[in-house]
Amino acid sequence: MWDAIAGFFADLVSLSNPLWLYYPLCAVVAVVYKTTKLDDPRKIALGAVHFFVSVSLGMFGLGLAFYLISQIF
């Protein structure tokens, strides 16, 4: 099971796996969304970083949970 989890992490950052393209996509969404909400460039930058990290961690946790469920059942 630990090999499978390690493989999940290794494959996630592999250049042959298009999943890594999620990161620039999420970054663009974060910047555009925060720029529509805020006017101060510093607040936009901080808000975008916070948005990116929150969404990435959430998606990562969700993906890991689904992966573990798929391995168990």
Place this chain on the structure above:
Amino acid sequence: MTDSPTLLPSRSPLAALALGWLIPGGGHAYGGQWGKAILFFSLVTGLLVAGMAIGGGTVILYRLWLVAQLCAGGPTIALWPISQYLAPSHAEVDWASRWHDVGTLYTAVAGLLNLLVMMDAYLRLAYPERGKENA
């Protein structure tokens, strides 16, 4: 951005909406926010072009995705003939490719982001008193 957060109240919100559809960020430029306009144009158009490149150029086709892609307006219409040229029929598209899926997702997200940008340009002109620093 550093440009004026309060837009010119005499400008038409509907014109900002239409301009924002035609050119991503056009609504903000119309309202005098050139910094935001350039940023939105770069990001939305860049995402669209990146999606086309990632998906092999065959991502803007007659599918349900087109509804989201068309929200990016002018750039989507400009890139549409390329997809039609590369894939005159759906049989020539590699549907099993994960890169094609990601490219399609990029272009669809670009369209939906432009919808958000258009609505922001509209609301800033329609309700100039609305507080923006609340997110």
